[in-house]
Amino acid sequence: MLKVDNINVYYGNIHAVKGITFEVRQGEIVTLIGANGAGKSTILNTISGQLRSKTGSIRFLDETISTLQPHKVLARGLSQVPEGRRVFLQMTVEENLEMGGYTRSAAENAASISDVYSRFPRLAERRRQVAGTLSGGEQQMLAMGRALMAKPRLMMLDEPSMGLAPLLVEQIFDIVKELHAAGTTILLVEQNAQMALSIADRAYVLETGRIVMEGEAAALLEDDKVRSAYLGE
Amino acid sequence: MAFLSTLFSQVINGLQSGSIYALVALGYSMVYGIIMLLNFAHGDIIMVGAYVVWMSTANFGFHPIVSILLAVVVSTTLGVVIEKVAYAPLRSSPRLSLLITAIGISFLLENGFQLIFGAGAKVVPDFLTGPSVHLGSATISFSAIVTIVVTVLMMAGLTFLVQKTKLGKAMRAVSEDMGAAQLMGINLNTTISFTFAMGSALAGVASVLYLSSYGQASPTMGSMLGLKAFVAAVLGGIGSLPGAMLGGFVIGMAEALVSAAGLSVWKDGVVFAILIIVLLVKPTGLMGKPMTEKV
Numbered sequence: 001m002l003k004v005d006n007i008n009v010y011y012g013n014i015h016a017v018k019g020i021t022f023e024v025r026q027g028e029i030v031t032l033i034g035a036n037g038a039g040k041s042t043i044l045n046t047i048s049g050q051l052r053s054k055t056g057s058i059r060f061l062d063e064t065i066s067t068l069q070p071h072k073v074l075a076r077g078l079s080q081v082p083e084g085r086r087v088f089l090q091m092t093v094e095e096n097l098e099m100g101g102y103t104r105s106a107a108e109n110a111a112s113i114s115d116v117y118s119r120f121p122r123l124a125e126r127r128r129q130v131a132g133t134l135s136g137g138e139q140q141m142l143a144m145g146r147a148l149m150a151k152p153r154l155m156m157l158d159e160p161s162m163g164l165a166p167l168l169v170e171q172i173f174d175i176v177k178e179l180h181a182a183g184t185t186i187l188l189v190e191q192n193a194q195m196a197l198s199i200a201d202r203a204y205v206l207e208t209g210r211i212v213m214e215g216e217a218a219a220l221l222e223d224d225k226v227r228s229a230y231l232g233e
Numbered sequence: 234m235a236f237l238s239t240l241f242s243q244v245i246n247g248l249q250s251g252s253i254y255a256l257v258a259l260g261y262s263m264v265y266g267i268i269m270l271l272n273f274a275h276g277d278i279i280m281v282g283a284y285v286v287w288m289s290t291a292n293f294g295f296h297p298i299v300s301i302l303l304a305v306v307v308s309t310t311l312g313v314v315i316e317k318v319a320y321a322p323l324r325s326s327p328r329l330s331l332l333i334t335a336i337g338i339s340f341l342l343e344n345g346f347q348l349i350f351g352a353g354a355k356v357v358p359d360f361l362t363g364p365s366v367h368l369g370s371a372t373i374s375f376s377a378i379v380t381i382v383v384t385v386l387m388m389a390g391l392t393f394l395v396q397k398t399k400l401g402k403a404m405r406a407v408s409e410d411m412g413a414a415q416l417m418g419i420n421l422n423t424t425i426s427f428t429f430a431m432g433s434a435l436a437g438v439a440s441v442l443y444l445s446s447y448g449q450a451s452p453t454m455g456s457m458l459g460l461k462a463f464v465a466a467v468l469g470g471i472g473s474l475p476g477a478m479l480g481g482f483v484i485g486m487a488e489a490l491v492s493a494a495g496l497s498v499w500k501d502g503v504v505f506a507i508l509i510i511v512l513l514v515k516p517t518g519l520m521g522k523p524m525t526e527k528v
């Protein structure tokens with residue numbers, strides 16, 4: 001479904017992503033794990049068209065998307081929940097959702113908004129509140145609901161567990177599983193390797209811009225090197 | 234009684250010039266909100282609008298309504314073209330390059346018009362004429378009524394547009410977080426063009442309203458008007474639209490009251506004193522949000 005082939009991404013002189021190749025197949029949950037600064041967000045931002053790779057290509061549903069602007073990438077069915085949620089703090093919950101459905105018609109959005117509200121009843125209660133007044137967990141739900149508004153085929157999540165209490169992390173991961181069960185393919189970026197590996201089908205381990213390990217998530221979860229480096233054992 | 238009626242006329246004057254400052258201040262604030270640029274060419278858009286009115290009424294003898302529409306259309310187009318040609322290519326450059334470009338465009342317009350039409354003022358024949366209203370011993374001119382009413386309507390329209398329409402919401406989303414807005418599928422180019430179009434259309438309307446009371450156009454008319462409207466935008470809180478509206482009226486009123494006190498030579502001084510006080514006491518302005526770090 002998504003094929004990333006040999007991408008190299010730079011910030012000025014900083015070579016942040018070094019010849020990365022990986023793929024996500026239809027119906028999978030794939031996770032990219034790695035420490036701070038490994039290049040995870042850079043990879044997602046390149047896929048969504050906010051950054052450009054100097055080499056290689058990115059293909060989605062058999063079409064090249066590596067030259068498209070972000071709004072065109074989204075229109076192909078690939079949406080991203082950015083790191084740090086980035087909800088529009090001065091807009092209401094409902095306006096945030098409307099923005100998520102920006103490329104869709106008002107009628108489609110009305111239906112999607114009620115879908116999101118039934119999935120996240122908390123958001124329904126707070127629909128007229130500005131997003132800045134929501135708690136961190138609620139903002140993460142809003143960020144995910146907002147991304148769902150575009151009815152993505154593939155959803156990329158950048159550290160959805162960041163800054164949340166353990167109970168909320170569980171809840172967010174349950175939601176990811178539900179979305180997946182409902183037919184959305186997932187590319188999940190996480191530092192919480194334990195959680196990510198436990199819900200993923202396959203995983204890639206990143207270190208300073210390179211993939212150093214890849215395989216079945218269940219196998220990586222048992223791997224000694226992974227356990228010592230990422231699971232703190 | 235004589236004092237009260239003078240005061241009343243000065244309040245009306247204040248509302249009238251305040252209306253014009255407010256319309257222009259809105260353009261500064263919208264553009265700043267979306268691309269963090271102090272668009273110093275904004276005042277000159279008004280100058281161009283005024284020349285369009287002059288040309289079409291004095292030279293071609295068009296009907297006032299036609300001249301007004303032409304002024305608004307030309308100002309709007311000019312604002313959008315300036316953004317596309319001069320600012321859009323600098324979107325990822327340092328803000329300072331953008332600011333210097335805006336100042337350059339302002340010089341270009343002022344000197345260009347001076348070259349073509351000469352430095353002297355062009356007198357625009359009265360084109361907005363109608364009955365004035367008498368209240369006791371005070372008179373409210375037709376142009377004051379039109380200016381205030383049109384401004385209030387424009388503000389209501391703009392507020393509706395920004396709060397309720399799809400493009401208006403996109404504009405707010407882009408001003409808050411450009412990167413996240415793009416991830417929603419919002420087209421940045423369209424949204425930024427739309428913002429410049431709105432701001433410049435208001436400048437076009439302001440040019441017409443300005444002419445209805447001052448009656449002449451000159452190549453440098455935009456710079457003082459623009460500067461005072463800029464002070465209004467800063468006073469209200471740059472980036473805040475209600476702030477720009479309030480700031481415009483406060484500046485207009487301050488000028489009028491200074492004149493009413495017989496100190497009209499101090500008019501400009503008072504405006505800039507207000508700027509200095511705001512910058513010292515409350516740099517975020519009356520209705521501005523505290524600066525949040527943009528990522």
Ligand SMILES: Nc1ncnc2c1ncn2[C@@H]1O[C@H](COP(=O)(O)OP(=O)(O)OP(=O)(O)O)[C@@H](O)[C@H]1O
Binds near residue numbers: 039
């Ligand atoms: N805007 C930027 N300018 C310069 N360097 C950057 C920029 N953004 C990221 N980098 C650098 O690129 C490298 C990869 O960063 P990236 O944000 O992709 O890491 P990450 O894996 O997402 O980390 P984290 O888990 O902390 O979010 C880091 O060395 C980082 O310092």
Ligand SMILES: [Mg+2]
Binds near residue numbers: 040041042083158
């Ligand atoms: Mg990151």
